[in-house]
Amino acid sequence: MAKAKAKAKQAKKSRVQGEGDYEATRRYRRRTETFLAKGRVRKAAARAAPRTRREAEDMAAAEAAGRKRAKGEDPALRRRAAPRVEPSTRAKTSRR
Numbered sequence: 001m002a003k004a005k006a007k008a009k010q011a012k013k014s015r016v017q018g019e020g021d022y023e024a025t026r027r028y029r030r031r032t033e034t035f036l037a038k039g040r041v042r043k044a045a046a047r048a049a050p051r052t053r054r055e056a057e058d059m060a061a062a063e064a065a066g067r068k069r070a071k072g073e074d075p076a077l078r079r080r081a082a083p084r085v086e087p088s089t090r091a092k093t094s095r096r
Helices: 002-013 022-037 041-048 053-069
Strands: none
16 A cells, blocks of 8 residues: 555656656766766676677677667768769760
8 A cells, every 4th residue: 555655655756657757867967977986887898798708699690680670760860961063064864
């Protein structure tokens, strides 16, 4: 019963839920900033790295499976400034 009251109280406190839960966003950002400030990123990355060749292959296969279902990466992430090309002076009907 106490859990139900706590949930009801929190629901009143945070009126926006789902991806728009502002309080959850603030908590996430605060925890992330604390994690980064403590400088433990390299240590966490080392712990997450594959320990065996088999584990590395499994991770690569899982990533490939995930990418297979994805719509693709955001083109803005890969967009580079294209070199400026002067327009052609040939007529559009030219085959050369």
